[in-house]
Amino acid sequence: MPSADNKxxxxxxxAELSPPPVPFVFAWARAYDGASGPxxxxxxxxxxxxxxxxxxxxxxxxxxxxxxxxxGPIEGETELRDVxxxxxxxxxxxxxxxxxxxxxxxxxxxxxxxAMAVAKAGDSVALTDPFYFNQDTTLAMLGINRVLVxxxxxxxxxxxxxxxxxVLDTGVKxxxxxxxxxxxxxxxxxxxxxxxxxxxxxxxxxxxxDETYRDFLPGHTPRPHTLMNVEGWxxxxxxxxxxxxxxxxxxxxxxxxxxxxxxxTEIAKIMDNLQxxxxxxxxxxxxxxxPALADWRDGNRVEIERxxxxxRQVMPKISGWDLVxxxxxxxxxxxxxxxxxxxAVSEQLAKRAGVVCLPGVYFGEGQEDYLRFAxxxxxxxxxxxxxxxxSGFTLT
Numbered sequence: 001m002p003s004a005d006n007k008x009x010x011x012x013x014x015a016e017l018s019p020p021p022v023p024f025v026f027a028w029a030r031a032y033d034g035a036s037g038p039x040x041x042x043x044x045x046x047x048x049x050x051x052x053x054x055x056x057x058x059x060x061x062x063x064x065x066x067x068x069x070x071x072g073p074i075e076g077e078t079e080l081r082d083v084x085x086x087x088x089x090x091x092x093x094x095x096x097x098x099x100x101x102x103x104x105x106x107x108x109x110x111x112x113x114x115a116m117a118v119a120k121a122g123d124s125v126a127l128t129d130p131f132y133f134n135q136d137t138t139l140a141m142l143g144i145n146r147v148l149v150x151x152x153x154x155x156x157x158x159x160x161x162x163x164x165x166x167v168l169d170t171g172v173k174x175x176x177x178x179x180x181x182x183x184x185x186x187x188x189x190x191x192x193x194x195x196x197x198x199x200x201x202x203x204x205x206x207x208x209x210d211e212t213y214r215d216f217l218p219g220h221t222p223r224p225h226t227l228m229n230v231e232g233w234x235x236x237x238x239x240x241x242x243x244x245x246x247x248x249x250x251x252x253x254x255x256x257x258x259x260x261x262x263x264x265t266e267i268a269k270i271m272d273n274l275q276x277x278x279x280x281x282x283x284x285x286x287x288x289x290x291p292a293l294a295d296w297r298d299g300n301r302v303e304i305e306r307x308x309x310x311x312r313q314v315m316p317k318i319s320g321w322d323l324v325x326x327x328x329x330x331x332x333x334x335x336x337x338x339x340x341x342x343x344a345v346s347e348q349l350a351k352r353a354g355v356v357c358l359p360g361v362y363f364g365e366g367q368e369d370y371l372r373f374a375x376x377x378x379x380x381x382x383x384x385x386x387x388x389x390x391s392g393f394t395l396t
Contacts, residue, residue: 025358026356028347036389045374058284075268076256080103080283081098085097092225092228094229102256102259105254105255106255107241107255114208115176124146124172125174127149127176129149147172168200175205184330184331184332194226197227207237209227210240214241216304216328304329307379310383310384315386321333332371342367343359344395349393358372
């Protein structure tokens with residue numbers, strides 16, 4: 001229906017959303033005068049180091065090849081699907097085939113495809129509180145209702161199984177979890193994931209498991225979980241992944257879905273309308289990189305652990321600032337300014353102290369006391385400078 005002045009109107013499900021949040025934070029950063037030293041960028045989850053030279057070479061070769069100028073298979077390049085299926089099989093000790101893999105343009109698209117495959121407008125999908133904001137806005141623009149599972153900061157922002165059961169009893173179509181978590185960094189223990197998965201199976205609910213930061217788990221982690229060892233896992237498990245962080249290629253937008261073959265078939269219908277196929281040159285490059293650069297990726301994991309440890313060491317030295325949870329790429333920090341909006345705190349930190357981070361409110365209305373630090377962007381020496389930047393910082 002047109003507006004009162006007979007002008008066409010936009011889709012209200014999109015028009016009612018707030019603009020993308022990260023550009024606001026970048027605008028605050030541009031107002032910093034450099035008085036405290038170089039900017040410390042803890043805003044966006046991007047690798048703070050360069051791609052391997054071989055990846056750049058393989059990208060260049062594939063991008064300049066006529067072979068990859070035409071459309072590719074909707075589900076993804078056969079070579080990448082096969083190599084990734086082998087990788088997943090080895091990682092989880094499970095039998096995964098090419099028909100269980102669908103390649104997407106990044107993990108955000110993977111989530112949208114998964115959500116559309118299992119829920120329609122008017123249905124409900126459960127997220128945790130706090131949530132990853134792009135998952136929340138994806139559901140909103142699709143007309144899918146969002147229900148929240150509360151996560152207690154005193155329990156490292158992990159959900160209580162009783163609350164999971166309560167939410168699943170409301171009739172949601174799916175529960176989406178992110179581990180290691182964005183924004184909190186919390187890592188879901190395998191036994192908790194298995195317990196949640198069994199509840200989902202009992203209730204006839206899909207479990208959508210976003211493992212974008214899976215490759216940055218601590219080195220002693222035997223495997224992320226055992227869900228794929230459950231007979232019939234294909235009936236209600238959809239796993240999401242991103243190649244962006246592990247291979248330092250976020251601009252090339254490459255993600256993956258691991259699911260039952262029927263789910264892959266449904267997702268292909270959606271992908272054909274969204275993009276037809278993910279960009280082909282990055283697929284060709286990553287297919288080579290998965291087996292060839294395992295040691296390099298593990299070295300990056302060790303470096304990210306060093307940065308997490310640096311944050312664990314520096315934050316207790318800063319009075320009033322609490323490191324509530326940390327892991328993989330992220331830390332959720334409780335700031336000392338109770339009753340002040342997290343956006344106001346984040347803005348002043350960026351403009352006056354040159355510390356750029358995301359307000360907790362971006363991840364849920366109840367998160368005003370928190371800030372998200374994406375510490376993977378900063379090296380150990382830079383993270384150590386937070387002590388001088390935050391100590392004595394006051395709001396104007």
